[in-house]
Every structure is written in C-alpha cells, then in structure tokens.
Amino acid sequence: MTTAPVRFLHGGRWVEASPARPTRTVLEWLREEARCVGTKEGCAEGDCGACTVAVGEPAADGMRYRAVNACIQFLPTLHGKHLVTVDNLHGVLEGAPGLHPVQHALVAHHGSQCGFCTPGFVMSLFALYESKRRAGETAVTREEAIETLAGNLCRCTGYRPILDAAQSMLDIARHGEGLPPGVDQGEDAALAAALRALPDCAVPDFLAPRTESDFDQLRLDHPDACILAGGTDVGLWVTKQHRALGPVLYLGRVHGFDRIQAASDALVFGPAVSLTDAWAALVAEYPSLRDYAQRFASPPIRHAGTLAGNVANGSPIGDSMPVLIALGAQVLLQRGGAQRSLALEDFYLGYRRTALAPGEYVRAVRVPRLPAGQWMLRAYKLSKRREQDIAAVALGIALHVAAGVVQAARIGAGGMAATPVRARRTEAALTGQPWNQATVDAAAQALHAEFSPIDDMRASAAYRSLAAANLLRRCWLESQGRVVDLQELPA
C-alpha cells in the first residue's frame, strides 16, 4: 500500500508525520517525537485537561479554533489542521514575540499553578480567546469562563485567579501587552486555503475517505473496521484498555458529514456533527435544554465528540438519548446507498447492542421539531459532580398540556436499564389525565416501578428509581413556577 504522511501546521511550522499505527495519539507525538513536553499527561482519558491543545480547522469564514484533549485524539485526525500547543503559543497567530495575552493575564492575576494543570488552563483559555477574537467580542463573562474551564481540573488550589485572568485577557491584549483582539481575515483565509489544499494522507489501517460514496463502499468492504468519529469513546479503548483496533474507518473527513440540516419539521444531524454544534442547535430550538447541554462532559470533549457517536455508542448513561427519545428522534441507518429509519428507542437491543447490521452505520440523527408553544420540554441529569461527570440518572420529558389535560407525553430515561429507554408506562399514566399533583404522583409511582436499574458505584438501584420519580415531580413543580425545595420530595 502506498503511504503519504499526515500533514498539519504545528504552531508556525509545517509538519509531516508518519505514525506506525493509526491510534498513535497527538499527545504521544507531541511528547515523544516533537519533544514539546509542555503538554502534560494526567489521566490519559479526557478527564483532567492537562493535555489540552487547540486545534484550528478551516471554516466557512476563515479558521475556527477549539480546545481538545490531545491524550485521546489520534494523530491522523490532525491532517489538514492547525495544532497550537502551550510550547509554541506566544506569538503563534499574531506574530508577536513574548508571552501571549492569555499567559500575561494568568501571570498578572497569579493564576499560574503547577506544571500539570497550568498548560491545560492556558490552552482552554487560548481557544476561548481565539473564538472571541473571531466573533469580534471584547468581553468574557464569569459564566463563560467557568464553562470554558469545566474540563480543566486542579485538585490543589483555587479557580478564582484563573477565572479573573479569563475575564481580563482580552483587556490585557487591547491595552498593549499583546496585540488587539482583532483577526487578520486575509491571513485566516490564506491559512484555511493552504490547509484545504494539502494532498490526502495515507496511513496504514487508517481509512479516511472524503466522499460519502467512498465511505459507504469502505464500510461494506471492511464491515469489521472500527468507525471513528470524535474518538472520545474509542480513544479510551486504546489508552485505557490497550486494545488493538485493527483498521479504523474515520468519518471526520467526509464532505457533508458535519452538516446540520434545518428542515421545517426537523433538525437532521450528520454523523460528524460535534456535540458542541449539535447541542447549540438543540438549545437554540429548545432553550430549556441549556443547563443540561452544559452538563455534558466538558468543552474539549464536546468539541471532539459527536452526537451520532453518542447515539451509536449506546451507553445506558449517555446524556443525549433521554432527551432525543423525549423529542421523538429517529436514527437514519445507511448501508451502501440504502437507508432505513428507526425510532431511537428501537435502535437499542441490549447492553451496548444496537440494531446496526454489518456494513451499516448511523448516517444521521433526525430530531423532529415540536410544534411551537405547545410542548413543555425538560431535561435533568443527576451526577456526583456538576461538571465533567457521567450521569447516575438522566430524564428527558416532553409534555403537551392543553386545557389542563396532558394530551401527549414522551419520556426518555438514562441510567434506569441496560439501554437508554422510553418510559412508556409512565407516559400512559400521564396521558389523558389532568396535569395536577395527583396525576404526577401516580406517574411518579409508575416511573418508580417501571424499570429495574442496576446498583453500581455511581448509584444504588433504589436511589435511581427514587430519583427518577422525583425528577418527574420536579418537572411538575417547575411547571407551576415553583422553585423546588428538595425537602418537599419523598426521600
């Protein structure tokens, strides 16, 4: 087989790399080959943020920079992108020598901590800085700063000086210590064009087609190849379970796979649409999902991971599925040129078993638009930590209440069974009934009894059943404009 190197820009330097295996991580390459050891390894599973780097990609209007975890990104996925790391940060985009405004801000606010967490904090803030520059925005709110750093853990000191630095980095840039936060559009466009013009790479066992028909054919020819989307699940099979994956079929380079189609009756998400973009579209449609969307992992995981990957992976505690089931989502499965569609709840056959046939893949996730003003949508996630944690229980609830009566109900649940599930008996207990305390109590009892969740380190079965029932009660109280006092709920 002919090979061709992986090509990308690292800081200001063009790089050609020829990894011996497709699963060599960006972090391994940085530390072992490039000898850029400022980027650290903490957990090697996307959890701690020590390895955070920024990746720039050509976008419609120039370049777009986002923070990702280098420890679980495979090197060949960098082809045609711009990697920015803490070692080459200063002056990298603006041509200015010395510290970058983000670094200045951290020094000025005493936000620099140990050598493990600080490089990650710097790079998460750098990605925020770049997105602000490109959006022409001049301020960072406290909330934005907190959300940006949700995937950067420090167990030792405090976040306050770092948050202060985040809020002052654009001012520091404007007032002389660095360049103003504008962007040279011409330079951005030229870089995007140069990246787009790179010839394809060819890495053994890394199949990275550019067209949908090539992807379909390769999927048929290699039904056992591991489909790779964002790698936020697959990456851990390599770094934590030390699995040899064999051939990898990457969908991140297929033209059009990252498209969100906004039809009049539905939003349709292609298989490479990131969780960041997918949840932004869902929140724009359903603002009540905002808090839930922010609870999904951390920004670096959401930038790399995809909605379709979350659905295909089929974890019983995945965050997207309870909401998508409540919204009546369907998965579009493709094999060769042929497509079929399944209700999302019917896609799951058992613990991490799906209805995918050999040669088939998730071509899209279709989320119907609920008629405006008619439905109430709520989503809740219970986990031990607010940020960067997996759910013990999650519930998505869509209700159509008219004239005081529940006309229709759809409820999706996570953490309650071996797969994401639809709570049909609970829906039946609600439908056709007056929307009042008595109905909600009856439905909460139905939900309590409907599933037999497992006991594990995240939560006991009894906790899960009770908590799910109480989330339904919480939905009722919120619908009455009540701030929920936890003492009111059954213990």
Ligand SMILES: Cc1cc2nc3c(=O)[nH]c(=O)nc-3n(C[C@H](O)[C@H](O)[C@H](O)COP(=O)(O)OP(=O)(O)OC[C@H]3O[C@@H](n4cnc5c(N)ncnc54)[C@H](O)[C@@H]3O)c2cc1C
């Ligand atoms: C630190 C950390 C925190 C996390 N937190 C959360 C969380 O809060 N909530 C949550 O739900 N998840 C969480 N996850 C899990 C993960 O981020 C999600 O499941 C993510 O959506 C997976 O998408 P991906 O694109 O990275 O999938 P990948 O890792 O690329 O693939 C996942 C699986 O799906 C298959 N696959 C991918 N795309 C397709 C397709 N189109 N067709 C068929 N098969 C496909 C792959 O072969 C693989 O089996 C977390 C992961 C990490 C590492």
Ligand code: FES
């Ligand atoms: S090393 Fe912890 S997130 Fe990568």
Ligand code: FES
């Ligand atoms: S982990 Fe770096 S100071 Fe706490």
